[in-house]
Amino acid sequence: MPRTRRDVLASLAGVGVAGLAGCTALNSGESESDDPALDPAALREVMELGSPAFPARVPAPIAESFLERGRARARELLDSVPETMSPEEVPNEAVRNAYAEAYADAAEDLERTAVDESPFEALRGLRYARGAAAMAKGTYDAAVGDLTEADVRDQAESVRADIESFQRATRYLGDDPDRALVVYEAVENLVAGAVRSLDNADEYGRYADSAPRVGELLDAVESARASLDGARHVRDRYLASIADPVDFTGPFEATASSLAEIIADRLSEYPEEEGLEPVVEAEGFDTEELESMPAKDLLVETFVEFGSGVRTVREALRSDRFATALVGAHTAETHRRAFEDAVTAIKRGRYESVESAAAVRDAKLGALEALEAARSDRSNPHLTRRALVDIAHQIGRGDGYFRDDYYEDGDPRAARNALAQYATTEFAARETPGASAWVLGTLAAESGGVGR
Amino acid sequence: MSLPTRRQVLQAGGASLVAALAGCSGEVSSSSSDGPHGPTPDELVTDYDALTVRNEAESAIFRDAAREDEDTESSYLDDFLVTTDEERADVEFAAEPDGIDEARAFVDETDFDAQTLVITQHRTDACHRVKLLYVTHPPDSAVHLDFCYPLRPASVECSVEDRHVVASLVRLPYSSEGESSWGHGGGSSCRLPPSLRTETEDA
Numbered sequence: 071m072p073r074t075r076r077d078v079l080a081s082l083a084g085v086g087v088a089g090l091a092g093c094t095a096l097n098s099g100e101s102e103s104d105d106p107a108l109d110p111a112a113l114r115e116v117m118e119l120g121s122p123a124f125p126a127r128v129p130a131p132i133a134e135s136f137l138e139r140g141r142a143r144a145r146e147l148l149d150s151v152p153e154t155m156s157p158e159e160v161p162n163e164a165v166r167n168a169y170a171e172a173y174a175d176a177a178e179d180l181e182r183t184a185v186d187e188s189p190f191e192a193l194r195g196l197r198y199a200r201g202a203a204a205m206a207k208g209t210y211d212a213a214v215g216d217l218t219e220a221d222v223r224d225q226a227e228s229v230r231a232d233i234e235s236f237q238r239a240t241r242y243l244g245d246d247p248d249r250a251l252v253v254y255e256a257v258e259n260l261v262a263g264a265v266r267s268l269d270n271a272d273e274y275g276r277y278a279d280s281a282p283r284v285g286e287l288l289d290a291v292e293s294a295r296a297s298l299d300g301a302r303h304v305r306d307r308y309l310a311s312i313a314d315p316v317d318f319t320g321p322f323e324a325t326a327s328s329l330a331e332i333i334a335d336r337l338s339e340y341p342e343e344e345g346l347e348p349v350v351e352a353e354g355f356d357t358e359e360l361e362s363m364p365a366k367d368l369l370v371e372t373f374v375e376f377g378s379g380v381r382t383v384r385e386a387l388r389s390d391r392f393a394t395a396l397v398g399a400h401t402a403e404t405h406r407r408a409f410e411d412a413v414t415a416i417k418r419g420r421y422e423s424v425e426s427a428a429a430v431r432d433a434k435l436g437a438l439e440a441l442e443a444a445r446s447d448r449s450n451p452h453l454t455r456r457a458l459v460d461i462a463h464q465i466g467r468g469d470g471y472f473r474d475d476y477y478e479d480g481d482p483r484a485a486r487n488a489l490a491q492y493a494t495t496e497f498a499a500r501e502t503p504g505a506s507a508w509v510l511g512t513l514a515a516e517s518g519g520v521g522r
Numbered sequence: 523m524s525l526p527t528r529r530q531v532l533q534a535g536g537a538s539l540v541a542a543l544a545g546c547s548g549e550v551s552s553s554s555s556d557g558p559h560g561p562t563p564d565e566l567v568t569d570y571d572a573l574t575v576r577n578e579a580e581s582a583i584f585r586d587a588a589r590e591d592e593d594t595e596s597s598y599l600d601d602f603l604v605t606t607d608e609e610r611a612d613v614e615f616a617a618e619p620d621g622i623d624e625a626r627a628f629v630d631e632t633d634f635d636a637q638t639l640v641i642t643q644h645r646t647d648a649c650h651r652v653k654l655l656y657v658t659h660p661p662d663s664a665v666h667l668d669f670c671y672p673l674r675p676a677s678v679e680c681s682v683e684d685r686h687v688v689a690s691l692v693r694l695p696y697s698s699e700g701e702s703s704w705g706h707g708g709g710s711s712c713r714l715p716p717s718l719r720t721e722t723e724d725a
Binding site: 278280 | 649675
């Protein structure tokens, strides 16, 4: 299936990193399998159990009027240009074709904003609609001689200056540290998305030295503006919702730094040689034996996410994104614990094979139960729920193995790979509330109990 | 066992995560630790002269007189590495598009004691042009020219159904007498490869 423009943009902007994990299982796609034959109908029933909805949210009141203004901005950009270029005004047919494609994409993206999604997802999605409309407008204006690449580059510099000004002016003011952390991580991600839009404009363009190239640059500028507008809205609406804000800037920075050291230390406890094999072997496993077991992917998935969290912390600290670093530390610790739990479970004989479709069903039910239990935990609801958004999608990924073109319903590899995804979800979800307490407990200690 | 390496797991950047999990798509991804692939800046040839000629028809602009081909109307497009006066004599003009006089002069004025001439011919639609992106000549290897195909200006009247032939003439600033190996390639992207960007893209 071809990727949509939004898929491509999302991955370029880096929000698709989590989605990149999870394909490990396909790596074990040997054609011959010792797995027992499983009942396809029963496996299909497992898939049809469905996936829980975990839309991304932010604990700040996003105004519908803000979302409507964003859509109106996209509509206004698109309405300012005609649906098609005439050969008289633009004699180059390839430019006209590029414009027609850009216009159709923009119209489609405007429609897409009406799809049911959380207000925060709608806010994040505005950059696609606004960017696509700007692509069409920039292409048209450049083709008829009303806009140049230099004009748009000037606009890009202006947006960069606005981003820097916003970053300088933002302090981590809040009420409850759990809520503040999730709000500011969202703000940081939106700002980082704005920066990436501008940085990636030259990296990933389809066109060069042409009117559509100007359109691409205007797309990047408008996307960056939309992300920055979103960041400002989330921050301002959050601040407007609290009466007596506390400044968490110092505690966030100190906690992020100390947790970064802790998770780096914990990572150093694992073998540092090349390859994950030493990590797995150090736990007493025979890597050859693991190869055909669901256990392999369970270990890989959890350790990969551990490493991914460590990397996020490192990168976020380099750019003073302390909330992102703290959420990254949460990811790292959750999955380190999940990895250790998985090691223990595998040593007890679990996840060696897929005995039956019922075993796959039980793994999925275990994952769903763990997710719901974590979601119901009220101790640090915002950070826990934030983390579960990234974990819950693995259920869908597991289901995907049954739908995937690579497999038939009854293919035992599909069941094995799906089971590993469900198990990864279960282990990570179980550890999520504890990891939230670990992060926020350390934050409380650093800040002397601020805000609690 | 096909586990990702620990280093891959920990490397910075989304691309490295893809690499860590490579195998799921059957493709090989480059890893950031390897550094950018592609030609290096010290392999670049920058002080060349270049000229482009477009034939608004599908037929070749240049033909190799030495090519043993009975069918002079063949759709084959010859490319040339010209290093001597004798080889220049084999460069035959097969069409008379706009700019052909400049092309003749460009060929005639090449001094093979100090220069080398490369002529490539490309088929493209009437709405795209052919742009020389970069020239490299690594030590102990052949000269390589890389092209891309950007859109022509919006004001150019053209149809994507019409086919043109574009010849690129490139005069390299050194003699290559006795050399016969060379190459050229290209793609839709006019972005320089990562290995060349910082040093050359603003040049």
